[in-house]
Amino acid sequence: MASMFGEGEGQLLGRTQRILLELSTVLYFTAKNSAIPLVQQYIYFLVGKKYAGGVAGLGRLNGDNIAEVSNGHYHNTSTDGVTSQPQYDRVLADRVNEESSLIILYLNMAELLPAAIVVLLLGFWSDLTGKRKFLMWLPCIGNAVYALGFLLPLYICDGNIDSALTKAFFVVASIVSGLSGSVPGFLSGNASYISDTDTRGRRTLRLAIVELSIGMTFGLSNLLNGFWIRATQHYEQPLWFVFGCSVVPFFLLFFCLKEPNGELTSQLGQPTAFKDFRAIRNVFGCSTVSQKKLWAIFIAFQIYVFVQQGQERTFVLFLQNSPLYWKSLQIGLFLFVLYALSGLGCWPGVPLLHRVCDDVSIAIIAMISKAVGSFILAFARNDAMVYLSSVVQLFHLTPYAVARSMASKEVGESEQGSVYALLHSVQSVAVFLGPLVHNAVFAVTLHSMSGLVFLVSGPVLVVPVLLLVWIKHKDRNLGYFSMEGANAPQPLTPTMTPLSEVSGFAQRPPDYIADDEERHHVDNPP
Helix, strand or coil: CHHHHCCCCCCCCCHHHHHHHHHHHHHHHHHHHHHHHHHHHHHHHHHHHHHCCCHHHHHHHHCCCEEEEECCEEEECCCCCCCCCCCCCHHHHHHHHHHHHHHHHHHHHHHHHHHHHHHHHHHHHHHHHCCCCHHHHHHHHHHHHHHHHHHHHHHHCCCCCCCHHHHHHHHHHHHHHHHCCHHHHHHHHHHHHHHHHCCHHHHHHHHHHHHHHHHHHHHHHHHHHHHHHHHHCECHHHHHHHHHHHHHHHHHHHHHCCCCCCHHHHHHCCCCCHHHHHHHHHHCCCCCHHHHHHHHHHHHHHHHHHHHHHHHCCHHHHHHCCCCCCCHHHHHHHHHHHHHHHHHHHCCHHHHHCCCCCHHHHHHHHHHHHHHHHHHHHCCCCHHHHHHHHHHCCCCCHHHHHHHHHHHCCCCHHHHHHHHHHHHHHHHHHHHHHHHHHHHHHHHHCCCCCCHHHHHHHHHHHHHHHHHHHHHHHHHHHCCCCCCHHHCCCCCCCCCCCHHHHCCCCCCCHHHHHHHHHHCCCCCCC
């Protein structure tokens, strides 16, 4: 059982520090995963309030009998206690959906595009200095500012979506969150920290536990928000909750967690010349088999992120509209089930699957399950089919952990931060483009078939599956075998080999590469 939790021989991180790291991860993702759907519903609410002539008219949009609003509080005036099928005003609802989607799109741009650039630079700097903590505590600050940016308009502008000050708060909060690194920054720092403090054989498991934290916190936070909004009749308290869950991990990471103190990071020293940026040059190479495999991993992972994140940001709009007309509590309950199940798919799912297959096979299984789940959701006309899709997508979070682990094993220890930074930097672009394309498809097909967006995006996963099959074929031809535990290859360190030789991307002479490919074994130089 200890091995399933990543404990045992080779453990480089003390128990207290490990608990601090995992607690900070849980708190940060509780805050961030609460904020994503909460902000979508919050903006939908403010836009609906404007177009419905006050909150009293919102019942025509979502079936809620709402009478009045004050500082983001809305009050249910229903007296019959029976939830009836909503009388849907199509024209009004379409207008609200279009404007809400547009606002969310602009805010996503303001957050994710800066994050894509910042994460890349901070990741390379992290490799040069050996420091990992700042990649995690910066996003905590950014998320706290993000929550405040949506809270202050409730007090200052009475939630008026047309106020210039409200728009300024929203945009500035999103930009600050992006400049802090946001989710890609936190994941890059977290994965680099784990790589520096644990052995290669356990990276997949440790990263799977991170995905378990993400899935479970997303599910629980959305379930909590659904009950919270229904019980308190406002968005103010959930936003303060997001703020609090962002501040606490900042203090834990900044003041309590220690920097990694392995052999490699202790010998890096301070960067002294531009040549220290060799990891940037090497990461972008494409001359060796390891580099080609890494690019295949990158492309497969980014396509998957494009589909998964695009669908995730479309769930709320799909469930709120025809033919389902779900309310906040129903949406929160579904998201809880979906991500609780996906959390179980990460753990104990990943360690159990590792008993019978390798990382590549796990990723293939996960992507196929996501495609099938998308197909079911596209034709969902009742609650049962929606929940069936969540069961089928049991492993839909595991590709995040598996891809990071696979990428880290293709490079040397001195390039972990650079590879993670590149992986999550490009992920920021995919996270932006995914919702953009999915929201556009959803808006165009809303009247004909609201679930068509899932039917269109699901088959796209054929591409990453084919890339993973190629990697598996290449590994088999080169004689790679999945080895864990005592038989796993141990990572090289500066005390064994110079860093330039440790690098999986080190420049090799043409005669070496030719001989290497002829022997079909790139890992054993002559």
